[in-house]
Amino acid sequence: MKLYLDPGHGGTDPGASGNGLLEKDINLDIALRIQSILLANYDDIQIRMSRTSDQTKSLQQRTNEANQWGADYYVSIHCNAFNGQARGYEDFIHDRLSDNSQTANYRNTLHQEITKVNKLSNRGKKKANFHVLRETTMSAFLSENGFIDNSQDAQLMSSSTWRQTVAHGHANGIAKAFDLQPKSNGGNPTPDPEPGTVYRIIAGSFKSKNNADKRVDLLRNAGIESFVDRHLISGEVWYRVQAGAFRSRNNANQRLDEVKDAGINDAFITVN
Known part of the structure; x- marks a missing residue:
């Protein structure tokens, strides 16, 4: 199964904003996690992403x-x-499709799995x-996935x-819709000793967006994909460079070594 995974917006197009958050950052973080979950846990899936960093790309x-x-x-x-008051989750398929179409059936499965867990x-x-639905x-x-300008939804998004x-909700829906088979280890599903744990490689934290972008350029020149993640800490904006997110500690350690080999000796792993 070939999945095209599209984190909306990016680069010069930040998308929506609110409560110290930018949509393009939230979209990318969720999409990278979906990719990681699916590749770590299921066979016979190929994934191509529209972007894996803060990149400008047209529809x-x-x-x-x-x-x-x-x-x-195609998953976007x-x-x-909207107005700071609207809240909640919704999803879309193209308006020319019937409720009995295959696309609608896939959406029904994803909708059920996502709304089951997203609070x-x-x-x-x-x-x-x-x-993206029409073309x-x-x-x-x-x-x-929520309203970024609503304080309650944004509080969830910041976590x-x-x-x-x-x-996980998206990944579970995709796996069910396409009957993906779990990876096996001696006939058993691949174990996840720490369910929900994500190891993220942090390759620098800066008050200047320009300095963060320079760090991303350095990593790209070394063949390492990374992006800038905007954070609000004690009322101040910081720009953190993330160089990967993994379910496996071993994979995270390997990426950390690659980042340090690129000359970034202060890189470290966060566990979420």
Whole structure:
């Protein structure tokens, strides 16, 4: 199964914002976690992401890439914003599709799994004429994971534990919809000794966005994908460079060694 995973917005397009958060950052974090969960736990899945860092990419580029690759499913991750009062989760398929279509059936499965765990009010299953739903040649799904300008939803979004849970909801839905088989270890599913744990490699924290971007460039030149994650700490904005997120401590240690070999000796692992 070939999954095209699209963290909405990015680069010069921040998407929605509110409560010290940017949509593009939340989208990317959730999508990277979905990728990690699926690749770690299921066989016969290939994943291509529209972006793995804070990159500018047009909607046309995203759908062209998915179509040319021959993806089986397109999943676009987003957050909502409106008036500061609206709350909750909703998802979309294209408005020309019937409720009995295969795309609708896939969406029903994802919707059930995501809303089961995300602690958000359920705004329902919806349809729209969004570009990524209209211009894809495969079934496509778009999730809106809360309202970033609502203080209660944003409080959830700011939690790495919540983002991991939401990622699990998406991954579980995709696995069920496409009947993905768990990876085996002697005939048993791959063990997860610390369920929900994510090891993130932090390659620097800066008050200057420009300095954080320079660190990302340094890592990219060394062949290491990374992105800038914006944090609000004690009322001050900090820009943290993340160079990977893993379910496996061994994989995280390997990436940490690669980052240090690139000359960043103060890199470290956080456990969430």
